[in-house]
Amino acid sequence: MRRLLITGGSGYLGRRLIALAVGRWQITATYFCHPLHGDGFIATRMDVRDAGQVAALMAQVRPDVVIHTAYTTESEEAMQRVIIQGTRHVAQAAMGIGARLIHLSTDVLFDGRRGHYTEDDPPSPITPYGRAKAIAEAIVAAEASDAVIVRTSLITGFDPPDPRTRWVLDSLREGREIRLFTDEFRCPVWVTTLAQALLELAALDYRGVLNVAGDQVLTRYEIGVRLARFFGLDPAGITPALAAESGLVRPLDCSLDLGLARRLLRTPLPGLDEVLAVQETMGINSQI
């Protein structure tokens, strides 16, 4: 079996990657604060801020492929150290042993003025997180010429619910009013879809940037209303609001063009409505 190293294995995407790769890959998955347990993979603690730790683990595991998901948005300083320096450590160590690197990036490295961004659009970040991810992308491109940089959007799932979905459901169930923006457009991606696409990419030769997201552009408000209805909750608890009037600096339309991913990947990239229709047939909405 080929060897796969997943950084951020204890994260939302990392856990789904492990679940899908068990039995198909020899997996080492890293955690930082939240220890990982399970069968079919090796869990190990690693701090991406520590170049020595990253290089030592890479030399010990000698992965064929590294999927780098680890990150934080805790503070600007933490982003500098984890997203920027950490990614440099991972990219250099992966290059050092000739591993294929798949680096997770984001749609919010754009200013959001235009939308439908293609892989050729250069980053134009307006937030500290977007800036850190844009710098990390540049580091990956410079340090690891074979790498794939996957730009994705809101990662969504119900098993367990992703943190944003959990927040919407808990707020509505507890009668807390929530405000969601009607002018902020994203392409939510089902966590299983994204994990499948990443594992498919691990076996392909593609290098460079690739947009991988759900094939439906929705506002945050529309996403919240869909989730509420899906779980039998009253969407009236969600108040529509305008990001443009919030006083916050936020990119508005970060929708991604998925043409290249559709041509390259066999993994379908369903939009949220399609995902919810499938989940409904599985009765997920009555279980959470």
Ligand SMILES: NC(=O)c1ccc[n+]([C@@H]2O[C@H](COP(=O)([O-])OP(=O)(O)OC[C@H]3O[C@@H](n4cnc5c(N)ncnc54)[C@H](OP(=O)(O)O)[C@@H]3O)[C@@H](O)[C@H]2O)c1
């Ligand atoms: N979530 C989204 O909607 C979204 C949207 C677009 C792009 N992305 C990208 O997708 C990737 C995965 O997102 P996610 O939601 O799965 O993340 P997540 O659930 O927040 O997980 C983050 C992971 O990073 C690890 N980590 C944090 N600090 C670390 C450090 N110093 N050293 C090593 N590991 C560290 C965490 O470990 P512990 O938990 O053990 O501390 C955790 O495993 C990220 O690169 C993100 O930029 C996410």
